[in-house]
Amino acid sequence: METETGLANPIEQAFQNHIDGLDTAPAWWTEFKRQSFEVYANMPMPTRRDEHWRFSDRSRLETIEGFSFDDSHSATISHKYSEWSNIASSETAALTFVDDQLAEASPLPEDFLQAGVIWLPLAEAIQSHGDLLKDYFMKQAADLGSEKFAQLHAAFVKSGALLYIPKGVEIENPFAVFNWSSLSNGTIFPHTLVIAEENSKASLVEFHGSIGENPALSCGVTHLFAGVGSKIDYTLVQNFNEQTLGFQINSNVAGRDSQIDMHSVILGCQQYRSETHGQVKGARAHVDMRSMALTEANQEIDQRTLQTHAAPNATSNLLFKNALMGESKTIFSGLIKVDDKAQQTDAYQTNRNLLLNRTAEANSLPGLEIEANDVKCSHGATTSEIDEEEIFYMLARGIPKPVAQELVVYGFFEEVLDRIVDDTLAESARQMIRSKFHH
Amino acid sequence: MSQSLEITNLNVNIGDKRIIKDFNLTIPKGEVHAIMGPNGTGKSTLAKALAGHPDYEITSGEVLMDGESILDLEVDERSRAGLFLAFQYPMEIPGVTIANFIRAAKNARLPDGEDLNAPAYYKELYEKMDALKIDRKFTSRSVNEGFSGGEKKRCEILQMAMLEPKYAVLDETDSGLDIDALKIVSEGVNALRGGNLGALVITHYQRLLNYIIPDQVHVMYDGRIVKSGDKSLAEELERKGYDWIKEITETAA
Numbered sequence: 001m002e003t004e005t006g007l008a009n010p011i012e013q014a015f016q017n018h019i020d021g022l023d024t025a026p027a028w029w030t031e032f033k034r035q036s037f038e039v040y041a042n043m044p045m046p047t048r049r050d051e052h053w054r055f056s057d058r059s060r061l062e063t064i065e066g067f068s069f070d071d072s073h074s075a076t077i078s079h080k081y082s083e084w085s086n087i088a089s090s091e092t093a094a095l096t097f098v099d100d101q102l103a104e105a106s107p108l109p110e111d112f113l114q115a116g117v118i119w120l121p122l123a124e125a126i127q128s129h130g131d132l133l134k135d136y137f138m139k140q141a142a143d144l145g146s147e148k149f150a151q152l153h154a155a156f157v158k159s160g161a162l163l164y165i166p167k168g169v170e171i172e173n174p175f176a177v178f179n180w181s182s183l184s185n186g187t188i189f190p191h192t193l194v195i196a197e198e199n200s201k202a203s204l205v206e207f208h209g210s211i212g213e214n215p216a217l218s219c220g221v222t223h224l225f226a227g228v229g230s231k232i233d234y235t236l237v238q239n240f241n242e243q244t245l246g247f248q249i250n251s252n253v254a255g256r257d258s259q260i261d262m263h264s265v266i267l268g269c270q271q272y273r274s275e276t277h278g279q280v281k282g283a284r285a286h287v288d289m290r291s292m293a294l295t296e297a298n299q300e301i302d303q304r305t306l307q308t309h310a311a312p313n314a315t316s317n318l319l320f321k322n323a324l325m326g327e328s329k330t331i332f333s334g335l336i337k338v339d340d341k342a343q344q345t346d347a348y349q350t351n352r353n354l355l356l357n358r359t360a361e362a363n364s365l366p367g368l369e370i371e372a373n374d375v376k377c378s379h380g381a382t383t384s385e386i387d388e389e390e391i392f393y394m395l396a397r398g399i400p401k402p403v404a405q406e407l408v409v410y411g412f413f414e415e416v417l418d419r420i421v422d423d424t425l426a427e428s429a430r431q432m433i434r435s436k437f438h439h
Numbered sequence: 440m441s442q443s444l445e446i447t448n449l450n451v452n453i454g455d456k457r458i459i460k461d462f463n464l465t466i467p468k469g470e471v472h473a474i475m476g477p478n479g480t481g482k483s484t485l486a487k488a489l490a491g492h493p494d495y496e497i498t499s500g501e502v503l504m505d506g507e508s509i510l511d512l513e514v515d516e517r518s519r520a521g522l523f524l525a526f527q528y529p530m531e532i533p534g535v536t537i538a539n540f541i542r543a544a545k546n547a548r549l550p551d552g553e554d555l556n557a558p559a560y561y562k563e564l565y566e567k568m569d570a571l572k573i574d575r576k577f578t579s580r581s582v583n584e585g586f587s588g589g590e591k592k593r594c595e596i597l598q599m600a601m602l603e604p605k606y607a608v609l610d611e612t613d614s615g616l617d618i619d620a621l622k623i624v625s626e627g628v629n630a631l632r633g634g635n636l637g638a639l640v641i642t643h644y645q646r647l648l649n650y651i652i653p654d655q656v657h658v659m660y661d662g663r664i665v666k667s668g669d670k671s672l673a674e675e676l677e678r679k680g681y682d683w684i685k686e687i688t689e690t691a692a
């Protein structure tokens with residue numbers, strides 16, 4: 001018992017139980033987790049002086065160990081998510097997790113299996129594809145402020161999706177991952193790893209949401225690796241309930257001549273911290289990162305981005321748009337880094353904020369660090385209210401003011417939404433936006 | 440109850456500046472009236488004040504639509520009551536398609552909880568676009584964004600055709616239109632003419648009035664109508680210029 005053995009706090013106990021539950025996992029995996037937990041435990045929480053946490057509300061960070069990390073008595077899976085099962089349509093194959101337990105898996109079509117495509121829940125991939133994971137799993141540093149939470153993720157992660165596309169294989173329809181949280185004070189650690197080999201092509205859509213209104217912690221990681229000449233298109237729609245605390249750490253690596261498109265639709269969470277690092281590592285790569293967030297009440301959406309160019313003739317393009325209602329707050333901090341080898345880089349970074357209420361607060365910290373001399377880089381941030389003349393024009397057509405404002409907001413986000421590869425998911429996202437105006 | 444748009448002794452200020460001065464005009468249903476007048480005389484101010492723009496303060500006067508005052512109605516209520524303004528400078532609304540925009544406007548006219556029948560809506564939209572020779576591809580383009588001047592004006596008439604107002608004020612809908620577009624737009628207006636629509640057409644060019652033949656022409660100067668007549672007044676104005684109007688206004692004063 002805890003008191004008798006003197007075992008310290010609940011998170012340590014929970015971690016021990018987590019490791020004990022991994023009895024069939026390979027030794028490297030449990031060892032990796034132990035190390036991660038140790039680093040997590042010894043790393044201080046971000047402080048006020050930490051530039052990466054400027055403007056952020058850090059008070060909830062201190063309370064994260066109050067969530068329940070204990071997964072030793074696995075609860076029965078809530079199947080309420082099935083009401084949402086038509087959220088995306090054109091999937092090649094889908095994985096659904098509820099509270100980090102696999103709830104449903106639609107099989108990978110036989111021809112893709114034959115072609116060598118790997119599409120597995122993480123727990124299975126650890127058993128069967130350990131060598132692949134050793135090379136790729138959590139190999140990208142979380143260098144935008146959330147290293148502690150990346151270590152927490154590594155310590156507790158147990159579910160997620162591995163997608164491996166072999167050389168030359170092109171798959172048109174997206175793969176889909178659904179991550180639901182339902183337990184009160186529960187924790188989930190969604191992990192998505194996409195590896196696209198030379199000249200392959202794949203897309204993946206991911207949805208994060210809550211079943212019910214219980215507060216929870218989600219601490220997710222998405223890593224994309226685009227090999228030479230490959231294409232990855234990735235969309236994350238985050239619609240947790242507004243009691244949830246969320247961290248999402250994204251990183252992508254673009255090889256020579258590859259293309260990565262990464263889109264985020266952010267609607268939920270009381271507080272959400274997202275970090276995205278787009279890394280151009282090969283010449284002529286193209287990385288496109290778009291995000292939209294609609295905030296209300298006292299939500300805080302805190303996004304930090306980094307575009308690094310280490311190879312020449314490549315482009316990266318970032319567009320993050322936020323529309324703020326109520327007393328909500330957004331933070332956008334973006335940096336473009338171009339090193340001296342990356343001549344003829346085109347790198348753009350744009351943050352646009354639309355204030356629907358004057359007491360909402362949009363913070364913007366754009367930045368550039370350029371060491372090459374022959375580049376085209378720009379960054380821009382604007383914060384504005386809805387143009388009254390635009391509203392007048394719509395009113396003059398008989399459209400009531402709330403509807404007019406809504407239309408302006410949909411219009412504002414369309415630049416992001418119309419890039420989502422799965423039309424049904426895009427439409428679902430529009431519905432979720434709509435319901436945010438009507439609850 | 441008189442079937443007309445009746446403006447009496449209207450005074451409109453922008454800030455402290457009086458722009459529309461004791462303005463009087465009645466447009467019976469079914470008639471088309473034209474207003475001509477020099478730049479800055481207050482034509483657009485009149486149009487926007489009628490629509491209810493918050494910057495245009497109506498200090499006194501009355502506007503009755505079929506006998507009912509519209510001055511206490513909000514902008515959107517005036518529109519739904521049957522007043523339409525084709526803007527001199529239509530606004531761009533990024534990301535909102537024409538189809539969705541007009542649909543929202545039509546939905547706003549339905550009783551609560553009712554929704555437009557989509558196939559019927561698109562059928563009507565396409566028919567009216569075809570009539571105005573607007574490429575169907577425009578339905579999925581954002582409202583006025585990147586439109587040429589003439590395309591914007593055609594889109595205003597499309598909206599009018601779709602919303603079927605009782606009274607319409609067309610503010611320089613002809614400017615920026617090439618000859619063919621002018622004919623098409625005029626046909627669009629003429630098609631709505633007749634029993635159901637009263638229109639006030641603001642223009643600088645007599646040419647438009649060859650296509651939309653007005654029942655009356657009014658010349659506006661310094662915030663008020665200083666001369667009214669039939670179509671020949673527009674021709675006379677074109678010949679003599681606004682100095683002539685200035686003269687008769689000053690001798691009258």
Ligand SMILES: Nc1ncnc2c1ncn2[C@@H]1O[C@H](COP(=O)(O)OP(=O)(O)OP(=O)(O)O)[C@@H](O)[C@H]1O
Binds near residue numbers: 476
């Ligand atoms: N928002 C505004 N703020 C200040 N002054 C304004 C505003 N709108 C119009 N005015 C002024 O009111 C006067 C009338 O302008 P209005 O646009 O009504 O003229 P108009 O007759 O439509 O001219 P045009 O033929 O050039 O379209 C002008 O002196 C103009 O500068």
Ligand SMILES: [Mg+2]
Binds near residue numbers: 483610
């Ligand atoms: Mg004008």
